[in-house]
Amino acid sequence: MSMNVTLSREDVVRLCERVEGAQKRAYAIPKLTDEYPGMTMGDGYAVQLELRRRFLEQGHRQVGWKAGLTSKAKMQQMGVSVPSIGFLTDRMARPENSAISTADLVHPRVECEVAFVMKKTLSGPGCTREDVLAATDYVLPAVEIIDSRFSGFKFDLESVVADNGSSARFVGGGRARYAEELDLRTLGVVMEKNGEIVTMGASAAVLGHPAEAIAMLVNILAELGEDLPAGSFVMSGGITEAIAVKPGDSITARFQELGSVSMRFVD
Numbered sequence: 483m484s485m486n487v488t489l490s491r492e493d494v495v496r497l498c499e500r501v502e503g504a505q506k507r508a509y510a511i512p513k514l515t516d517e518y519p520g521m522t523m524g525d526g527y528a529v530q531l532e533l534r535r536r537f538l539e540q541g542h543r544q545v546g547w548k549a550g551l552t553s554k555a556k557m558q559q560m561g562v563s564v565p566s567i568g569f570l571t572d573r574m575a576r577p578e579n580s581a582i583s584t585a586d587l588v589h590p591r592v593e594c595e596v597a598f599v600m601k602k603t604l605s606g607p608g609c610t611r612e613d614v615l616a617a618t619d620y621v622l623p624a625v626e627i628i629d630s631r632f633s634g635f636k637f638d639l640e641s642v643v644a645d646n647g648s649s650a651r652f653v654g655g656g657r658a659r660y661a662e663e664l665d666l667r668t669l670g671v672v673m674e675k676n677g678e679i680v681t682m683g684a685s686a687a688v689l690g691h692p693a694e695a696i697a698m699l700v701n702i703l704a705e706l707g708e709d710l711p712a713g714s715f716v717m718s719g720g721i722t723e724a725i726a727v728k729p730g731d732s733i734t735a736r737f738q739e740l741g742s743v744s745m746r747f748v749d
């Protein structure tokens with residue numbers, strides 16, 4: 483992947499302010515490439531890192547990262563072919579079984595993910611699945627609530643990366659397990675909405691093995707001049723497609739071996 487930045491610093495700041503406004507005030511914006519058709523992935527990440535800089539300056543704390551578009555189901559749903567990463571902060575975390583407001587979200591959708599908590603710092607390039615497993619403290623089930631801020635779900639990878647991979651909220655829970663006690667390729671997951679199964683899958687959907695997605699994330703971080711610090715919470719990407727939610731919906735994600743994660747949505 484080329485991380486070539488073509489936008490001026492001024493344009494990066496403009497786009498960052500646009501994305502930040504859409505996230506904070508929950509309104510849809512046109513995809514950024516409408517105005518900047520030449521935007522590269524490097525430009526997308528420049529906007530994302532500027533957004534992170536502003537959030538940290540405002541007192542948000544980064545808790546980790548997420549890999550996105552790491553499963554075929556997600557790539558097909560989003561019409562893209564390259565994985566992406568985004569940062570996660572303390573403000574995005576919600577407790578298990580909590581009521582999550584949709585008033586401050588644009589197009590909320592939920593997806594089941596395997597999350598990793600790291601005990602050793604990892605840096606790329608050349609990070610492998612084995613390196614990830616050796617550096618993992620434990621894994622746990624998670625539900626990510628993504629929120630594409632682009633109108634009419636019209637976007638491209640550069641715009642999604644600038645919008646921090648649609649990151650909005652996340653809920654970790656269930657039962658934490660040591661990765662070596664599990665076969666992370668064959669974990670079945672079922673998502674229930676209002677008591678009915680809406681989608682299911684197996685963890686191998688994520689690049690054959692979710693630790694592969696974390697290795698890819700570490701290698702993308704290396705291209706951005708960053709490492710993955712010990713203690714990070716990292717989500718490996720949606721196993722199934724994302725399911726739209728609205729006020730009144732309750733969601734339970736059941737993971738084989740890892741227990742379940744539930745939440746409900748309110749106005």
Ligand code: OOG
Nearest residue numbers: 550551556647648719720
């Ligand atoms: C991009 C976010 C992708 C995942 O797990 O694949 C993602 C989007 O779908 O808007 O978080």
Ligand code: MG
Nearest residue numbers: 550626719720
């Ligand atoms: Mg996700």
